[in-house]
Amino acid sequence: MKKLFIALIGLLVITGTFIQTAMATEQExxxxxxxxxxxxxxxxxxLEGTYSNEGAIEFWSSGGLIQTIKADGRLEEYDAFNIDVKHIQVTILVPDKIALAHYYSEGSMTPKGSPAVANYRTRVSQVYTKEAGKWKVRSSHWSPIIGGSGTSQTALVE
Structure with missing residues (x-):
């Protein structure tokens, strides 16, 4: 009985630590x-430094083919940017290491050198990995919400 009680206490401690780590991961x-x-x-x-050291793979809301993003990312510039992120939900794949985020991105933007997007509304799925203590994008998929539009960009400019 004593061994069962000790095992139960140990299990509760491990479970509590796991839950606490998962909650911290979600908030981070x-x-x-x-x-x-x-x-x-x-x-x-x-912002520089948002992508994984391994780079990332992305599907953009403008459609087109898969994009391979290098570790230095897509350092885009805008003439105007009024986008809000909403309803972020995070699924923990490995606490404090890998997480999947789903959210909405809505507003308007004008990327430099591209047409304005007045009704940008997308669903976003992103995989994040923790590298050197910071969460980095490893994969992204944006898809337009019906009635909204995606970006006007279709390819990386190198």
Whole structure:
């Protein structure tokens, strides 16, 4: 009976630690998404260091083929950027290591050198990996919501 009680206490401690780590992971990923979006809104350009050291694979809301993004990312610039992220839900795949985020991205934008998008409304799925203590994008998929539009960009400019 004593061994069962000790095993039960050990299981409760491990479960509590797992839940606490998962909750911290969820909050960190949500904060990363919100902070990155706020940076672009304020500075009208993408934030450096958001992509994994391995790069990323993406499907863009404009359609087209799969895009391979290098570790230095897509440092886009905007003439205008008024996008909000909403309803972020995070699925923990490996606590404190890998997470999947789903959310909505809505608003308007004008990428430099591209036409304005007045009714940008997309669903977003992104895989994040934790590297050197920071959450980095490893994969992204944006798909337009009916009645909205995706970006006007269709390919990387190198």
């Amino acid at each position: 990923v949500k904060k990363t998404i919100m902070d990155d979006n706020a940076y672009v809104k304020k500075n009208l350009k993408g």
